[in-house]
Amino acid sequence: MTTQEFLGKENFIISTQTVSESCPSNIALIKYWGKYDNQIPANPSISYTLNHCKTNTTMEFFVNEPFSVQTFLGGNEEVKFAEKIEKYFKNIEQYLPWILKGKYIIKTENTFPHSSGIASSASGFGAIAKCLMKLDEVFSGKESEEESLRKASFLARLGSGSACRSLYNGLVVWGESQVKGSSDLFAVQYPNEEIHEIFKDFNDWVLLIHEGQKSVSSTVGHGLMKTNPYAERRFLEARENFTPMKEILANGDLEGFIKLVEHEALTLHAMMMMSEPAFILMKTGTLEVINKIWDFRKKTRLPLFFTLDAGANVHLLFPNNGSEDKIKSFIEAELLQHTQNNGVVKDVMRF
Ligand code: PMV
Numbered sequence: 001m002t003t004q005e006f007l008g009k010e011n012f013i014i015s016t017q018t019v020s021e022s023c024p025s026n027i028a029l030i031k032y033w034g035k036y037d038n039q040i041p042a043n044p045s046i047s048y049t050l051n052h053c054k055t056n057t058t059m060e061f062f063v064n065e066p067f068s069v070q071t072f073l074g075g076n077e078e079v080k081f082a083e084k085i086e087k088y089f090k091n092i093e094q095y096l097p098w099i100l101k102g103k104y105i106i107k108t109e110n111t112f113p114h115s116s117g118i119a120s121s122a123s124g125f126g127a128i129a130k131c132l133m134k135l136d137e138v139f140s141g142k143e144s145e146e147e148s149l150r151k152a153s154f155l156a157r158l159g160s161g162s163a164c165r166s167l168y169n170g171l172v173v174w175g176e177s178q179v180k181g182s183s184d185l186f187a188v189q190y191p192n193e194e195i196h197e198i199f200k201d202f203n204d205w206v207l208l209i210h211e212g213q214k215s216v217s218s219t220v221g222h223g224l225m226k227t228n229p230y231a232e233r234r235f236l237e238a239r240e241n242f243t244p245m246k247e248i249l250a251n252g253d254l255e256g257f258i259k260l261v262e263h264e265a266l267t268l269h270a271m272m273m274m275s276e277p278a279f280i281l282m283k284t285g286t287l288e289v290i291n292k293i294w295d296f297r298k299k300t301r302l303p304l305f306f307t308l309d310a311g312a313n314v315h316l317l318f319p320n321n322g323s324e325d326k327i328k329s330f331i332e333a334e335l336l337q338h339t340q341n342n343g344v345v346k347d348v349m350r351f
Contacts (some may be wrong), residue, residue: 004071005180017061023126024051024350026165026172027092027204027307027315029261030241034225034234039161040184042225043238044175046245047165050204051350055123059131065103072107073343082106085128088159095155096132098139106131112345118206118313121218125159126152126166141234151245153186161230170351171249177242196252200351201320207335208343209285210312216272216279217311224275234271238264254319258305261317265308272310284295285338290314292334302327339351 026047034042069089071082085106089099109125114116129152136151137143143151149167157164157174164187165172171190173179181188225231241260248256272279286308293306293316302323307315316335318327336342 002232015063017063017138018058018133019131020056020058021127021134022054022056023123023130024165025050025055025112025123026162027309028162028165029171029264029307030238030245031249031264032161032238033222033268033271033310034228034231035161035222037119039157041161041175042231043235044173044177044179044182044242045162045165045238046171046173046179046190046242047162048202048204048349049166049169049172050347052347053110053118053123053206053345055108055110055111055120055127057106057124057127057131059107059128059135060102061106061135062105065102067100067102069104069106072105074109075107092132092158094156095151096136096140098135099132112206113211113343114206115285118208118309118345121160122166124158124164125163126290127161129153129156129163129167148173150186157186161222170349177239178246179242190249194246195249198252198254198319198321199249199257200349202349203316203318203320204347204349205316205318205322205331206345206347207289207314207316207331208339208341208345209284209294209314210283210288211340214281214311216281220273221275221279221310223277224277225271228271228275230271230274237267254303258303260304261307265306268310269308281311282308285340286312286314288338290337296330296334300326300330304330 026049028045030046032041032045069082071078071085077149093099106226108124110120132155133148133152153164153167156167165174168187168189170192172187173182173190174187178181179190244260267287269282272281290306293304296304304318304327308315316331318324336344
């Protein structure tokens with residue numbers, strides 16, 4: 001952080017503050033889909049935090065100028081994003097009383113290709129929340145590392161629900177559940193000592209099946225759960241799925257993990273198809289890849305499986321347990337052809 005000028009009256013800082021932060025993306029294993037007011041999730045979720053897919057953000061805060069926000073993504077001005085951030089800052093003023101007392105220039109870039117369809121809202125709001133907590137240190141004083149992270153997670157949630165999970169490494173839980181300390185208001189790290197080693201060295205290769213804007217945004221998708229006749233059952237199921245998930249994670253049951261994670265992904269998309277109006281975010285390539293994965297698993301018994309976000313891209317999951325070279329060769333030879341431009345982002349889980 002650089003402080004260019006302190007002209008303070010009664011120690012009040014009226015200079016420009018520049019802070020920079022970076023935050024990774026995450027991929028949910030038990031999915032959050034459906035929410036109540038104030039970004040309260042309808043069910044708990046658990047995700048893996050990624051390592052390479054990140055957003056890097058620099059925030060310049062010109063103290064005492066009229067409130068305004070200007071944003072740049074990869075060097076290009078993004079007016080729509082600035083409007084979203086303005087609204088977000090107004091919404092969180094009650095938690096950061098200084099936030100509207102100046103002008104912001106926010107520059108962000110993603111380490112993954114723009115328009116790849118990889119959700120940048122989780123890493124994006126995660127990075128913004130971390131920047132805000134650095135500024136908060138200047139205006140409100142230093143909190144413990146733990147408190148500061150928790151508040152960043154709380155603030156990120158108010159920007160984009162799943163973003164609150166990106167503040168922590170490893171497996172991360174958001175939403176009141178049987179996981180100790182879990183809350184609807186912020187995410188917590190899943191206890192490391194309760195995770196079998198096999199789940200700590202995992203790959204996530206994202207096949208970019210369809211690059212570009214999706215036809216239905218997450219916000220609209222969450223909203224459609226309000227009238228979905230299967231919603232209550234789904235919320236209950238997600239909650240119930242924490243019981244087998246906890247056992248699977250503890251005893252290293254890879255087969256059980258595969259079954260549960262794929263079921264969660266397909267349920268998310270089934271909910272979209274059962275919405276009114278219905279929508280489908282999977283593309284032909286998504287289905288072709290899923291069928292090829294199932295065939296491959298049947299023939300080889302190797303642990304390659306998938307999860308899906310709210311989009312067409314396929315997240316290919318596989319552990320580094322000795323079989324990864326064969327799996328990688330299969331992906332290159334058989335699955336890459338279903339992407340739009342041979343697009344694949346090779347990531348690993350961050351522990
Ligand atoms: O955080 P949002 O509002 O973009 O919703 C994300 C929802 C899913 O990515 C589909 C699931 C999840 O838990 O991340």
